[in-house]
Amino acid sequence: MRFFQNPKTVYYIKRILPFGIIWLVLSWFILLIESMATEYKNVRPETDITVTWDVFLFASLAVFVVGLAVGTLEVFWLGKLFKSKGFGQKILYKMGFYLLFMLAINLIAYPIAASIELKTSLWDSEVWQKFSNYSTSPTFLSTMASLAFSIFVSLLYSGISEHLGHDVLLNFFSGxxxxxxxxxxxxxxxxxxxxxxxxxxxxxxxxxxxxxxxxxxxxxxxxxxxxxxxxxxxxxxxxxxxxxxxxxxxxxxxxxxxxxxxxxxxxxxxxxxxxxxxxxxxxxxxxxxxxxxxxxxxxxxxxxxxxxxxxxxxxxxxxxxxxxxxxxxxxxxxxxxxxxxxxxxxxxxxxxxxxxxxxxxxxxxxx
CATH class of the missing domain: 3.30.70.1230 (Nucleotide cyclase, GGDEF domain)
Known part of the structure; x- marks a missing residue:
């Protein structure tokens, strides 16, 4: 409990946690829009993951953790690395880095989600056949576009928070x-x-x-x-x-x-x-x-x-x-x-x- 009573620890948690929340909320919103567009059906089962409760919980946890990872990188490394750059330059440079980072995460997370959907081993050939189909499909491109949007929103939040002050921004949001x-x-x-x-x-x-x-x-x-x-x-x-x-x-x-x-x-x-x-x-x-x-x-x-x-x-x-x-x-x-x-x-x-x-x-x- 003492760990969470340390003011510096609390400060960094309060700075990083919003990134996880932003990513989680955006992922739910994007999923809802896509589900409504397909009338809640998987129209491309050869590439798309069918959203069951198990898949939904895994995806939500994965997205939240990725958001926290982005927040941690932003607060402890990239934010300092590009501190002297202009606001637009910061977003441009960071977008390039995070897109590569998200590409790696996407290629790791998809086979795991596929194995959960198919209720089989991660090393099953059916999982990797689906992954192969996915990696060359429009679904892959739309997923990367969704991730790019989430990156942009979180970087926008980070930049505004840096200029206004973290507590000030949270006070504005909370009213x-x-x-x-x-x-x-x-x-x-x-x-x-x-x-x-x-x-x-x-x-x-x-x-x-x-x-x-x-x-x-x-x-x-x-x-x-x-x-x-x-x-x-x-x-x-x-x-x-x-x-x-x-x-x-x-x-x-x-x-x-x-x-x-x-x-x-x-x-x-x-x-x-x-x-x-x-x-x-x-x-x-x-x-x-x-x-x-x-x-x-x-x-x-x-x-x-x-x-x-x-x-x-x-x-x-x-x-x-x-x-x-x-x-x-x-x-x-x-x-x-x-x-x-x-x-x-x-x-x-x-x-x-x-x-x-x-x-x-x-x-x-x-x-």
Whole structure:
């Protein structure tokens, strides 16, 4: 059970599982259309598999597993391999690879399905005669066309998910935030140090590559600590947690130091490539927000609430107070005491543009 409690494991399962579901649903839909067109009869028994319950269950399982295999390849290999390519190029290159992959799967799965239909051994000559007929028939071509369609739809899903964010896309599909709802959330505003001078030093093209590498190094820590990226704003990133997930094991605080560790591990790369190791400051706060879909020309999941304004202003105080991580008194009250962290009270302070003062704490990490 611990395996499924690991946030990183859950994250990858949530990314891969939709591929299996997409393939399974599409296969059922295509089967239904073909069955209706032939009035639920096998009009080409010499090449087509008669769909019995045994064949249907085997085919459903096989298609689902193939979908999971495509998802696994997409998430762990091909998605990274073609990351720098344009959206259209990605689909074109991946289609070529997956069609070859599906050809191999098709040629393996068909004899097994035929042996189930004929209720005989896989090595029976009748099975291989039917396979020979199938491999040179229009049925083979239509099967490959169906597989190509399934590949295209799953790659389309993958591309849209990558651009919008996996959780955002699932929320759109489920209609979770179609009606605005109130939530308790923790927000972290994280801002890179000395970004203006660094941008001037590197030039805009090199600085863009620097930001891309910088954000890539932060992603694993965010996933591991159940965070969600809400926005990238230039050199600033806004991370959010549902309150219970952010408080669990002090995820919201641990995430900050995990991101620091990840950057430190890549320090040699950043020094060699850009001549500098990126560092950052952050502010954390908790409060109520209204969450919902917003936008006319472009839809996105949007948070509104005073907690965002307060968090942004807490983060801005990090520089003047010479602190790398500040949290609000409201969040401090909710956090469980933990040995690795200490909290130093800085008293109550004015926040820019607000009348009410806020109590602030500096976080100390003892390793």
């Amino acid at each position: 979770k935030y179609h009606r605005p709802k109130e939530e308790s959330r923790i927000f972290m505003f994280l801002d890179m140090k000395s970004s203006t001078s660094l941008a001037e030093q590197l030039g805009h093209k090199q600085y863009f590559r620097f930001l891309r590498d910088y954000y890539n190094q932060l992603s694993n820590a965010i996933i591991k600590h159940n965070g969600e990226v809400y926005q990238y704003i230039g050199d600033e990133i806004v991370i959010t947690w549902k309150q219970d997930k952010g408080l669990s094991r002090q995820n919201c605080v641990r995430c900050f130091y995990a991101m620091k560790d990840n950057l430190n591990k890549k320090s040699a790369f950043f020094i060699k490539t850009y001549g500098v190791i990126p560092s950052f400051r952050a502010g954390l706060h908790v409060g109520k927000v209204t969450t919902g879909e917003i936008g006319a020309l472009k839809k996105e999941i949007f948070f509104t609430g005073d907690v965002l304004n307060v968090t942004a202003r807490i983060q801005k105080l990090c520089k003047s107070l010479d602190q790398e991580l500040l949290i609000s008194g409201e969040l401090k009250k909710l956090l469980e005491p933990s040995t690795p962290f200490g909290f130093e009270s800085l008293g109550t302070m004015n926040l820019e543009g607000r009348k009410a003062q806020a109590s602030l704490y500096a976080v100390k990490h003892f390793g």
